[in-house]
Amino acid sequence: MDNIKEVAGRAPGKLILCGEHAVVHGSTALAASLGLYTQVRIQTPTAETDPDGHLTIDLRDLNVLLQWPIQRIEAAFKPLEEFVVDPLCVKSCSSDIMQCIASLVNEEDFPEAVFGVSTGVSAFLFLYISIVGFKSATVIVSSDLPLGSGLGSSAAFCVAVSGALLALSGALDLDALQGSWLSLKQNNREIVNKWAFEGEKIIHGRPSGIDNTVSAYGNMVKFKSGHLTHIEHIFPIRMLITNTKVGRNTKALVAGVAERASRHPKAMSAVFDAVNAISEEMADIIQAPFSDDASISAQEGKLEELMEMNQGLLQCMGVCHPAIKAVLQTTSRFKLYSKLTGAGGGGCVLTLLPKLLSSKMIEKVKVDLESQGFQCFLATIGGEGVQVSFQCTSA
Numbered sequence: 001m002d003n004i005k006e007v008a009g010r011a012p013g014k015l016i017l018c019g020e021h022a023v024v025h026g027s028t029a030l031a032a033s034l035g036l037y038t039q040v041r042i043q044t045p046t047a048e049t050d051p052d053g054h055l056t057i058d059l060r061d062l063n064v065l066l067q068w069p070i071q072r073i074e075a076a077f078k079p080l081e082e083f084v085v086d087p088l089c090v091k092s093c094s095s096d097i098m099q100c101i102a103s104l105v106n107e108e109d110f111p112e113a114v115f116g117v118s119t120g121v122s123a124f125l126f127l128y129i130s131i132v133g134f135k136s137a138t139v140i141v142s143s144d145l146p147l148g149s150g151l152g153s154s155a156a157f158c159v160a161v162s163g164a165l166l167a168l169s170g171a172l173d174l175d176a177l178q179g180s181w182l183s184l185k186q187n188n189r190e191i192v193n194k195w196a197f198e199g200e201k202i203i204h205g206r207p208s209g210i211d212n213t214v215s216a217y218g219n220m221v222k223f224k225s226g227h228l229t230h231i232e233h234i235f236p237i238r239m240l241i242t243n244t245k246v247g248r249n250t251k252a253l254v255a256g257v258a259e260r261a262s263r264h265p266k267a268m269s270a271v272f273d274a275v276n277a278i279s280e281e282m283a284d285i286i287q288a289p290f291s292d293d294a295s296i297s298a299q300e301g302k303l304e305e306l307m308e309m310n311q312g313l314l315q316c317m318g319v320c321h322p323a324i325k326a327v328l329q330t331t332s333r334f335k336l337y338s339k340l341t342g343a344g345g346g347g348c349v350l351t352l353l354p355k356l357l358s359s360k361m362i363e364k365v366k367v368d369l370e371s372q373g374f375q376c377f378l379a380t381i382g383g384e385g386v387q388v389s390f391q392c393t394s395a
């Protein structure tokens with residue numbers, strides 16, 4: 001019989017092409033996975049390597065290393081009369097469970113610069129204890145994504161953690177091939193996605209579910225009120241991503257939009273309806289057949305206009321930032337169209353790069369943006385969703 005020595009999960013970040021924030025209020029949004037991944041490796045110790053039993057989490061991107069004796073975790077959960085560990089029974093983090101988790105997280109002294117990390121650690125502990133229980137492990141997390149920048153780092157984290165934990169628990173139906181990345185069957189993606197959503201709730205407060213869904217399933221999705229439609233993405237889309245490097249927090253921005261909606265319910269509902277129409281039209285354009293460069297240019301022209309309209313409505317929601325405006329102004333000087341992506345308030349901006357735009361011109365735009373202190377990159381759109389891998393030892 002083989003013993004699992006190391007399990008890994010990886011999940012991509014995402015771009016929201018249209019509909020962020022409005023999607024939380026029931027509008028359609030459109031998102032695509034990004035070729036940038038968060039990886040989670042889980043190593044299970046033996047009685048010799050960790051005789052007393054510990055849970056260690058090493059968050060490489062944040063330079064944060066945390067460790068709890070398993071007995072301490074069990075003691076923290078003792079006040080709960082009934083805590084069920086069951087990978088197949090997805091549950092929400094109740095306020096009682098959150099209190100137990102907070103007693104563990106509050107013991108840690110996070111550096112001020114990584115304050116937002118406590119919600120990520122809480123989400124991790126909730127998923128870990130719910131899926132595998134009070135067992136020892138060392139968990140190493142690293143990501144290609146900039147954290148807290150609108151590219152879905154929280155969702156990629158929750159999806160990769162859920163995928164790796166479910167694989168470790170034996171709950172996934174896998175044809176295990178050691179060492180290689182395995183794609184998941186549809187029913188397995190579904191359970192990974194459900195757990196990841198529960199983690200996202202801890203980080204985002206009130207997530208729509210679009211970020212974890214596109215990270216779990218990959219490719220391009222249309223999303224409305226919790227329902228996913230896969231988009232046949234044949235239309236060639238190139239996006240320049242510009243990171244303003246202005247830090248922000250999705251939970252606070254989502255809460256801010258909800259407050260504005262409760263102050264101005266009629267006006268904001270009209271804004272959300274307009275976003276819905278823009279997302280639906282964008283999805284139709286992306287799926288429409290095209291024949292030659294002229295028809296591609298015509299479709300790109302429509303996408304640009306819709307991006308501009310969506311950006312205007314995001315401004316109405318109050319999630320813009322002077323750094324985002326600086327990127328918009330710069331790219332419009334090159335006759336290019338941009339919009340913020342993700343929660344806004346800083347973070348990343350997308351710029352559509354028309355098919356016929358020369359690489360020389362793209363370089364010029366990048367140089368201009370980078371001279372203002374922004375960071376630009378091109379990334380592939382619409383790749384694989386969550387994957388897992390195993391390393392085993394023979395007992």
Ligand SMILES: Nc1ncnc2c1ncn2[C@@H]1O[C@H](COP(=O)(O)OP(=O)(O)OP(=O)(O)O)[C@@H](O)[C@H]1O
Nearest residue numbers: 116117120143148149150151152153154250342343
């Ligand atoms: N690699 C990681 N290591 C540790 N924590 C992470 C990691 N990735 C994400 N997180 C958690 O997610 C939080 C950032 O999530 P947040 O939702 O604010 O931004 P985002 O997901 O990058 O952007 P958006 O939600 O707009 O797409 C971090 O503060 C941390 O708690």
Ligand SMILES: C[C@@](O)(CCO)CC(=O)[O-]
Nearest residue numbers: 020021207208209342343
């Ligand atoms: C701002 C938001 O719409 C997208 C963040 O990537 C929040 C969500 O949908 O959960």
Ligand SMILES: [Mg+2]
Nearest residue numbers: 152154155250
């Ligand atoms: Mg997020």
